[in-house]
Amino acid sequence: MRYMFNNCQDAMAICKRFGYPDLFITMTCNANWKEIQDFVTPRGLRADDRPDIVARVFKMKLNDLMSNLKKGKIFGEVQAGTYTIEFQKRGLPHAHILIWLQGEGKLKTGDDIDKVISAEFPDPVLYPALSAAVSNYMMHGPCGFANMNYACMKNGKCEKFFPKQFQNSTTIDEEGYPKYRRRDTGVSVTKKDIVMDNRYVVPYNPDLLMRYHAHINVEYCNKSNSIKYLFKYVNKGPDRVSVEISNRDKDSNKEKGVDEINQYYDCKYLSPCEAAWRIFGFYIHDKWPPVNRLSFHLPNEQSVTFKDHEWIDTVVERNQDMDTEFTTWFKANQESELGKDLTYAEFPQRFVYDEDKRIWTVRKKGFSIGRLNYIPMGTGELFYMRVLLTIQKGCTSFDSIKTVNGVLYQTYKEVCYILGLLKDDREYIDGIKEASDLGSGPQLR
Ligand SMILES: [Zn+2]
Structure with a gap:
C-alpha cells in the first residue's frame, strides 16, 4: 500500500x-x-x-x-x-x-x-x-x-x-x-x-x-x-482473491487438532x-525523469539504521555527528550561493546527493524532480516544518527555516501563523486538496 x-x-x-x-x-x-x-x-x-x-x-x-x-x-x-x-x-x-x-x-x-x-x-x-x-x-x-x-x-x-x-x-x-x-x-x-x-x-x-x-x-x-x-x-x-484452505480428506477428520481447516488467507493472485x-x-x-523522495526531520530526530546485534552506545556514537540528506542541504547552502533561490524540493534540479559521501554536489547532467515525503497533519511540528519547506529557500540551518524577515521564531507552527499559512483553516483545505489529487472518494473518507 x-x-x-x-x-x-x-x-x-x-x-x-x-x-x-x-x-x-x-x-x-x-x-x-x-x-x-x-x-x-x-x-x-x-x-x-x-x-x-x-x-x-x-x-x-x-x-x-x-x-x-x-x-x-x-x-x-x-x-x-x-x-x-x-x-x-x-x-x-x-x-x-x-x-x-x-x-x-x-x-x-x-x-x-x-x-x-x-x-x-x-x-x-x-x-x-x-x-x-x-x-x-x-x-x-x-x-x-x-x-x-x-x-x-x-x-x-x-x-x-x-x-x-x-x-x-x-x-x-x-x-x-x-x-x-x-x-x-x-x-x-x-x-x-x-x-x-x-x-x-x-x-x-x-x-x-x-x-x-x-x-x-x-x-x-x-x-x-x-x-x-x-x-x-x-x-x-494487484488483483486480490480470498482463498479458503479447506481439508476435504475424510481420513484427516480424525486429527481434529488442525486449525487449518477454517483458516482463510487473504492472498494476492x-x-x-x-x-x-x-x-x-x-x-x-x-x-x-527520476523523482527524488527527500527526507527531512526535526533536530536530532533523524532515523538511523543499525543491526539488531549492535550496542546502543555504538549506534549513538556513530550517528551523533553524522550528517543526513537534510542537514547536508543546510551545509551546501552555507558553502554555496547556487541553491539560494531553491526550496528543498527544488534543490535536486541543480544538485545531486551522494549518499555514500553525504554531500550535495552541483549537477553536471540530467534532471531530477524532488518531492518532500508526506507527513500527516497530526504529526505537529514536523508537519509545520514541511509546510515551511515548501516556501523557504536556501535554508542554512534549522533556525533559518523558522526565520522570517530577520526574526527568529520559537516554533514552526508560529511561523506558519505569521506567514498566514494557517488562516481560515487553510492547512485543512490544502491538506484535503493535496489528498484529493491522489485519492478516490472512499480513500479520502
Ligand atoms: Zn464494446
Whole structure:
C-alpha cells in the first residue's frame, strides 16, 4: 500500500512540474509475436505454456517502446513518462503509459491530434500492411448483440460506447474530451458476421502499430478531470482473491487438532506471467525523469539504521555527528550561493546527493524532480516544518527555516501563523486538496 501511494505521489510530483500528461498509451502483449512463436512453435507448445518467454519478450518490446518515446522518435520531444504493468487474471501483460510532451509539441487542436492519433482505416490500396494491422489489432469487439459476453459489456451495454458515431473532423469538447475523426469512407472488415467500419476502430498511432504489431491504444488526455482516473488506472493495486484452505480428506477428520481447516488467507493472485515478471525482477512501475523522495526531520530526530546485534552506545556514537540528506542541504547552502533561490524540493534540479559521501554536489547532467515525503497533519511540528519547506529557500540551518524577515521564531507552527499559512483553516483545505489529487472518494473518507 505504501508502495502504491509513493508511486502515485511520484506521478503527482511529475504533474506538478510538467502539468497534465498529453498521451495515454496502452500496449498489450501479442502472443503471436514472432519472437514468442519462434520459441514455442518448434517445441509444440503454446504461448501460455511459457510465461517466462512471454514476459521476456514483452519486456524487450516495452523497453524499446519507452526508449523510442524518450528519444523523441515517435511523438517528438518528450519531457516525462511513466508506465505501469498490469496482468489480467491468467492473461497477458499490458502496459499503461503516460507521456508528457515538450511545450511546442503539445496537442492543442483537433488537427494536432490527427497528426498523431487515428481512429480510421487507412486507404487499403495505398497502405495495405497498415490496413491489415488495424483490422487485426485495433478493432473493438464485436460486442453488443454480436457478443454479449465481451469484456466491455456492462448491463447489456458497451462500457466503452462502441460503435462510435461517424464524425468528419476531430474535436475537443468543453470538458476536454476528444472526439476523434471517423469518416464514413466505406472501408470495413467483417468479423463474426459483423461489418466493422471506422466506428469500431480503437484510436491508434500508425507508426507505433507498424513498429510493434500489437494492440496499442493511444488516447489524447490533456484534460484536468481525467487525471485522477488515469492515476487510479496507472496505480491500481494487484488483483486480490480470498482463498479458503479447506481439508476435504475424510481420513484427516480424525486429527481434529488442525486449525487449518477454517483458516482463510487473504492472498494476492499472481498470474503465471506476473510471477515470471517478478521473479526476473522487472519493474512494475517506472518513470523519468527520476523523482527524488527527500527526507527531512526535526533536530536530532533523524532515523538511523543499525543491526539488531549492535550496542546502543555504538549506534549513538556513530550517528551523533553524522550528517543526513537534510542537514547536508543546510551545509551546501552555507558553502554555496547556487541553491539560494531553491526550496528543498527544488534543490535536486541543480544538485545531486551522494549518499555514500553525504554531500550535495552541483549537477553536471540530467534532471531530477524532488518531492518532500508526506507527513500527516497530526504529526505537529514536523508537519509545520514541511509546510515551511515548501516556501523557504536556501535554508542554512534549522533556525533559518523558522526565520522570517530577520526574526527568529520559537516554533514552526508560529511561523506558519505569521506567514498566514494557517488562516481560515487553510492547512485543512490544502491538506484535503493535496489528498484529493491522489485519492478516490472512499480513500479520502
Ligand atoms: Zn464494446
